[in-house]
Amino acid sequence: MDKLKKNFSFVAISVVIGFMIAIQFQTIKKPVERDTRDLWQLREAILQEKELQSELLTEIRSIEEKLLAYESKQKQSKEQALRDTIQELENEAGMTKVTAPGILLTIEPIIEEIQIGAEISKSVSPELLKRLLNELNMYDAKYVAVDGQRIINTTVIRDINNETKIDGHALSSLPVEIRVGVDNVETAEKLYNQMKVSKATEEFFIENLKLTISEPSPGVTIPAYDNPIRIRYLESMKANEGGNT
Amino acid sequence: MWLPVLGLIVGILLGLLTDIRIPEEYSNYLSIAVLAALDTLFGGIRAHLQNIYDEKVFVSGFFFNIILAASLAFLGVHLGVDLYLAAVFAFGVRLFQNIAVIRRILLTKWSTNKEKIEKN
Numbered sequence: 001m002d003k004l005k006k007n008f009s010f011v012a013i014s015v016v017i018g019f020m021i022a023i024q025f026q027t028i029k030k031p032v033e034r035d036t037r038d039l040w041q042l043r044e045a046i047l048q049e050k051e052l053q054s055e056l057l058t059e060i061r062s063i064e065e066k067l068l069a070y071e072s073k074q075k076q077s078k079e080q081a082l083r084d085t086i087q088e089l090e091n092e093a094g095m096t097k098v099t100a101p102g103i104l105l106t107i108e109p110i111i112e113e114i115q116i117g118a119e120i121s122k123s124v125s126p127e128l129l130k131r132l133l134n135e136l137n138m139y140d141a142k143y144v145a146v147d148g149q150r151i152i153n154t155t156v157i158r159d160i161n162n163e164t165k166i167d168g169h170a171l172s173s174l175p176v177e178i179r180v181g182v183d184n185v186e187t188a189e190k191l192y193n194q195m196k197v198s199k200a201t202e203e204f205f206i207e208n209l210k211l212t213i214s215e216p217s218p219g220v221t222i223p224a225y226d227n228p229i230r231i232r233y234l235e236s237m238k239a240n241e242g243g244n245t
Numbered sequence: 246m247w248l249p250v251l252g253l254i255v256g257i258l259l260g261l262l263t264d265i266r267i268p269e270e271y272s273n274y275l276s277i278a279v280l281a282a283l284d285t286l287f288g289g290i291r292a293h294l295q296n297i298y299d300e301k302v303f304v305s306g307f308f309f310n311i312i313l314a315a316s317l318a319f320l321g322v323h324l325g326v327d328l329y330l331a332a333v334f335a336f337g338v339r340l341f342q343n344i345a346v347i348r349r350i351l352l353t354k355w356s357t358n359k360e361k362i363e364k365n
Binding site: 005006007009010011012013014015016017018019020021022023024025026027028 | 248249250251252253254255256257258259260261264265266267269272275276278279282283285286289293298300303304307
């Protein structure tokens with residue numbers, strides 16, 4: 001009984017091994033096909049392949065030409081030009097979200113003042129804010145957002161019932177964050193240095209506010225202007241008016 | 246004694262008849278598994294001849310060696326080192342040793358048998 005069992009396992013395993021060897025053999029083995037064509041047959045075969053190659057090449061060329069034609073058509077089309085212009089203008093007008101190198105300014109109440117318990121300023125006066133924005137603009141700031149409100153050319157900052165409002169949106173309570181974006185990292189660096197030495201910090205200090213200027217960062221995200229832009233004195237041209245083009 | 250050889254032949258016939266092929270990438274693994282299996286088989290035959298055969302050791306060694314060899318090859322492929330060469334080396338050396346031992350045992354058996362016959 002024991003012998004039978006022993007033999008059985010031997011046989012089973014050798015069958016498995018044989019099976020594995022056979023599979024391996026079949027996998028490795030590749031049929032050897034001898035090439036028995038003579039010179040002229042070979043030449044013919046080469047000729048055929050070359051014909052195929054030239055056909056394929058002409059096909060590729062014609063398709064590439066088509067592609068180029070389509071691309072140039074698309075580039076030259078008025079629609080694309082108009083679209084580009086619109087995009088550019090929207091970008092310039094502040095209708096798009098922008099991520100650019102820049103700095104972050106934070107306006108906070110002065111902590112020492114809080115500890116004393118004296119009355120603290122709860123908001124930033126519009127004059128102060130305007131002055132700061134002017135200064136920023138002077139130093140090449142291109143995209144500015146105060147407390148999440150994008151500042152554009154027509155933005156108004158004013159005091160309504162003792163509340164500072166930017167385009168009708170009230171500034172939230174302090175601290176207020178001002179995001180400033182510029183064209184490139186060098187300008188951001190320059191802006192940062194100029195803000196460091198500018199009088200703005202002292203002007204804020206007089207009103208019991210602290211202006212913190214962050215290190216320039218490579219990616220400051222400035223939100224888009226979300227109100228419709230009102231144009232009062234500009235009208236679109238009628239089709240039959242103006243030039244012919 | 247002839248049973249393993251018979252089994253081997255049956256296995257090869259079966260494999261050839263079924264016409265199974267594995268992808269080329271895995272032939273490496275299979276070859277090393279075959280080597281491991283052969284090593285185990287010859288080890289088993291040797292143990293059998295030396296009367297120290299244990300079925301549990303034999304069967305577990307068979308599967309364990311195959312899995313170990315295949316996983317070593319797998320690891321080698323992923324590490325970018327031809328680690329399966331280590332398995333090939335180890336199994337190759339053991340294969341030779343086992344076959345040498347088997348040959349010696351068979352030779353001794355054969356010569357003692359011959360002496361017996363001559364005595365008679």
